[in-house]
Amino acid sequence: MNTYWKFGAIVAVIIGVLAWLAMGGVTESKTYYKEIKEVTQMGDRAHAEKLRVNGYVEQGSIVRNGAQVSFVLHQTPGMLQKDPVRLAVVYSGIDPLPDTFKDNAQALADGRLGQDGVFHASKVQAKCASKYEAKPQMKTDATQPKAQARS
Amino acid sequence: MENIGALSILLAFCFAVYAVVASVTGRLKKNSFLIVSGQRAVYSVWLLLTVAAGLLIYSLLTGDFRLAYVAAHTDSSMKTIYKFTAWWGGQEGSLLLWAWLLSTYSTVVVFMNRRKFRDMMPWVTSVLMTTEAFFLILISFVLSPFGVLQAGRGNLVEGVGQGLNPLLQYWTMVIHPPMLYLGYVGFTVPFAFAMGSLITKQPGDAWIHTTRRWTIVTWLFQSAGILLGQGWAYAVLGWGGYWAWDPVENASLLPWITATAFLHSVMMQEKKGMMKVWNMVLISGTFFLCIFGTFLTRSGVVSSVHAFAQSPIGKYFVIFLAVGIAATVILILERLKYLKSEARLESVVSRESSFMFNNLILVASCFAVLWGTMFPVISEAVTGEKISVDAPFFNRINIPIGLALIFLTGIGPLIAWRRSSVESLKRAFLVPTIAGVALMALLAALGAYEHPFALVSFGLCMFVTATIFIEFWKGASAIRAKNGIGFIPAAIELTHRNTRRYGGYLVHMGIVFMFIGYTGAAFDVDVTKEVAPGGTFQLSHYDVHVVNIEQGENDTYAWQRLAVDVARAGKALGTLYPERRLYKASQQPTSEVAIRRRLNEDFYINFAGLSADNRRAVIQAYVFPLVSWIWIGFWVLAFGTIVCLIPNKVKLSYARTQVVGMAEKHAPVQN
Numbered sequence: 001m002n003t004y005w006k007f008g009a010i011v012a013v014i015i016g017v018l019a020w021l022a023m024g025g026v027t028e029s030k031t032y033y034k035e036i037k038e039v040t041q042m043g044d045r046a047h048a049e050k051l052r053v054n055g056y057v058e059q060g061s062i063v064r065n066g067a068q069v070s071f072v073l074h075q076t077p078g079m080l081q082k083d084p085v086r087l088a089v090v091y092s093g094i095d096p097l098p099d100t101f102k103d104n105a106q107a108l109a110d111g112r113l114g115q116d117g118v119f120h121a122s123k124v125q126a127k128c129a130s131k132y133e134a135k136p137q138m139k140t141d142a143t144q145p146k147a148q149a150r151s
Numbered sequence: 152m153e154n155i156g157a158l159s160i161l162l163a164f165c166f167a168v169y170a171v172v173a174s175v176t177g178r179l180k181k182n183s184f185l186i187v188s189g190q191r192a193v194y195s196v197w198l199l200l201t202v203a204a205g206l207l208i209y210s211l212l213t214g215d216f217r218l219a220y221v222a223a224h225t226d227s228s229m230k231t232i233y234k235f236t237a238w239w240g241g242q243e244g245s246l247l248l249w250a251w252l253l254s255t256y257s258t259v260v261v262f263m264n265r266r267k268f269r270d271m272m273p274w275v276t277s278v279l280m281t282t283e284a285f286f287l288i289l290i291s292f293v294l295s296p297f298g299v300l301q302a303g304r305g306n307l308v309e310g311v312g313q314g315l316n317p318l319l320q321y322w323t324m325v326i327h328p329p330m331l332y333l334g335y336v337g338f339t340v341p342f343a344f345a346m347g348s349l350i351t352k353q354p355g356d357a358w359i360h361t362t363r364r365w366t367i368v369t370w371l372f373q374s375a376g377i378l379l380g381q382g383w384a385y386a387v388l389g390w391g392g393y394w395a396w397d398p399v400e401n402a403s404l405l406p407w408i409t410a411t412a413f414l415h416s417v418m419m420q421e422k423k424g425m426m427k428v429w430n431m432v433l434i435s436g437t438f439f440l441c442i443f444g445t446f447l448t449r450s451g452v453v454s455s456v457h458a459f460a461q462s463p464i465g466k467y468f469v470i471f472l473a474v475g476i477a478a479t480v481i482l483i484l485e486r487l488k489y490l491k492s493e494a495r496l497e498s499v500v501s502r503e504s505s506f507m508f509n510n511l512i513l514v515a516s517c518f519a520v521l522w523g524t525m526f527p528v529i530s531e532a533v534t535g536e537k538i539s540v541d542a543p544f545f546n547r548i549n550i551p552i553g554l555a556l557i558f559l560t561g562i563g564p565l566i567a568w569r570r571s572s573v574e575s576l577k578r579a580f581l582v583p584t585i586a587g588v589a590l591m592a593l594l595a596a597l598g599a600y601e602h603p604f605a606l607v608s609f610g611l612c613m614f615v616t617a618t619i620f621i622e623f624w625k626g627a628s629a630i631r632a633k634n635g636i637g638f639i640p641a642a643i644e645l646t647h648r649n650t651r652r653y654g655g656y657l658v659h660m661g662i663v664f665m666f667i668g669y670t671g672a673a674f675d676v677d678v679t680k681e682v683a684p685g686g687t688f689q690l691s692h693y694d695v696h697v698v699n700i701e702q703g704e705n706d707t708y709a710w711q712r713l714a715v716d717v718a719r720a721g722k723a724l725g726t727l728y729p730e731r732r733l734y735k736a737s738q739q740p741t742s743e744v745a746i747r748r749r750l751n752e753d754f755y756i757n758f759a760g761l762s763a764d765n766r767r768a769v770i771q772a773y774v775f776p777l778v779s780w781i782w783i784g785f786w787v788l789a790f791g792t793i794v795c796l797i798p799n800k801v802k803l804s805y806a807r808t809q810v811v812g813m814a815e816k817h818a819p820v821q822n
Binding site: 003021024029 | 318388389390496497498499504507508511512515519522523526527536537538539540541542543544545546547548551552739740741742759762763
């Protein structure tokens with residue numbers, strides 16, 4: 001029995017350490033995944049937490065100023081400046097912006113909301129809708145005639 | 152033609168269902184005609200799916216843009232090879248690839264084992280074909296690869312096509328998905344055998360012996376798939392990373408981790424008859440994680456930089472997983488009494504316990520990665536807020552886990568079964584420990600103390616390398632003394648006598664090389680500069696001189712290319728040509744980075760674009776120390792795995808010395 005006790009104790013220690021590391025990891029890197037309209041509803045918490053905001057880059061809004069890049073995100077694709085659900089973003093990270101980051105692309109910005117209402121992103125990812133899969137509107141085209149093909 | 156393709160898939164589905172029904176009924180009613188007809192149905196499924204896949208490939212190659220799939224994933228200017236690989240460039244095609252691979256595996260398995268295991272095989276067939284039927288439901292009723300674009304509805308000009316994403320037009324991407332799929336799909340086979348042996352109440356290890364090669368080959372495919380993905384990310388995505396803990400990457404890692412644990416813990420069952428339940432759990436877990444991985448990549452449940460397909464197939468996967476897992480759990484619980492352990496754990500310092508710790512740590516790592524990947528889904532369900540965790544979370548847990556694993560890699564194979572004395576431990580580990588500590592001291596003196604994890608990692612890599620080298624050296628010296636041959640032939644002879652053990656050491660060595668490569672990342676340096684032609688900048692000990700910017704275009708893309716002279720300490724190292732392309736069909740820009748690969752470090756340069764005034768080039772330059780060792784490590788790992796598959800030279804005469812439970816250090820403890 002003794003061996004099993006020893007073994008159990010070591011297992012408990014290992015799991016304990018890993019759990020502790022996991023807790024620390026979560027606290028350090030947790031990011032709230034928010035839509036643009038939700039950011040405005042968060043109130044003061046929006047300034048306190050790390051956020052990840054998903055949106056579509058406004059056509060022509062990307063401005064490069066030295067190392068900084070600013071742009072505007074919208075909740076839904078293809079919106080113009082008058083759309084109220086918008087978020088101004090300033091990116092000043094080290095990594096280059098991905099190739100897929102361009103007008104109308106869907107982008108994920110990680111960072112914090114400043115008191116000025118501008119979102120300061122430290123990381124921007126862009127997903128090109130066609131990267132692995134056809135665009136959603138293509139999708140419907142592709143799925144609808146299926147019945148036809150089978151019949 | 153698309154009708155024939157769709158019909159083939161539909162018929163294949165019917166045959167798969169028939170194979171399940173016929174095998175089960177045949178087995179229960181002891182009707183061998185039904186069983187044989189079930190087997191033939193398996194072959195028919197393969198034939199039908201081969202026809203369907205052939206038709207899809209033909210449509211892709213000939214550019215039949217009436218088909219939605221062809222139009223969405225190829226264009227007429229693409230190279231033939233990429234037209235072919237568009238087979239798995241999208242959702243429907245890759246599901247067809249899954250189904251086709253599974254039917255190929257099933258056919259081989261059924262054909263090879265149809266006369267062996269007469270009572271188990273019908274069950275194996277039915278498990279394989281149930282999985283097959285599930286995937287065929289997806290491609291025959293939900294997402295057909297043979298959908299036709301309706302006239303006037305297509306949002307593209309007929310005859311051109313949208314093209315395969317240019318980022319995927321790269322050689323490793325050509326073979327990465329099929330490799331990964333060969334791995335994903337392959338674990339269905341050992342799982343089916345495990346279930347077959349449970350259903351037929353066969354307590355023995357027949358299923359493990361039969362599927363050992365399958366498991367190893369499958370594991371190799373999966374390792375290759377993961378590594379190719381890393382190699383692709385490194386060379387194509389332009390930021391020099393090879394792993395970002397993205398959900399899709401994690402999805403491929405999860406079953407690999409449990410499979411690695413399985414490969415180790417089956418040895419406990421073969422040698423000592425222990426951990427039988429655990430092995431069942433591991434192989435089932437691996438199989439379901441493979442399905443889960445496909446689900447994760449294919450359903451859009453967790454968002455990712457890899458733009459997931461948002462598609463209706465998620466719920467089908469959830470149902471399949473839920474039913475499958477429930478059935479497996481019930482079956483294992485039902486058969487617990489046939490899975491009793493034949494030996495007991497005798498000491499904490501023993502081979503047995505090192506296997507257990509290896510398993511524990513691997514499974515903990517798997518659990519942590521799974522937890523982190525699913526964190527947004529879990530947190531949304533619990534708190535209503537979607538919270539994601541990032542690379543720091545994964546690194547924090549997996550770096551210590553990785554170090555612990557590499558430590559066990561060193562000590563596990565050398566500890567005796569049952570129990571080890573302090574004396575034997577000292578004999579085995581004194582020299583490796585000194586070597587490891589000496590290396591750490593040296594590196595610390597050179598300034599590496601700022602990166603404690605890296606320091607420990609290098610020390611442990613040295614430690615493991617020393618243990619492996621000593622093993623080869625001791626064994627080969629004995630043979631050399633006896634036979635009077637050189638050291639290298641003696642080492643080959645040694646390996647040939649016990650391929651599993653020494654092949655295993657080679658695999659471990661490959662892992663050590665990969666760890667050296669990953670550890671190098673602690674010392675990465677980078678810089679971002681805007682430089683006009685004629686300008687220079689410095690990074691680390693490299694002097695970089697931008698010579699000029701050229702541009703041009705061809706049928707597929709327009710390009711801008713930078714010529715960059717690289718020198719170190721006044722000595723010219725050559726010219727690099729990083730390039731930017733804009734693909735015409737998809738209007739997508741890509742960067743073609745230029746890399747000067749060396750064993751000690753890579754110099755990596757990315758042309759990120761032109762500055763706002765169009766006069767200066769935006770350049771990101773990186774130095775990645777030791778990164779080549781990751782790829783070298785993979786080749787060593789692959790070589791070692793293949794060695795493991797070679798049969799031992801003299802099986803019988805060697806096996807006589809083997810007494811289970813009495814194995815000392817030089818007995819053929821297989822590894």
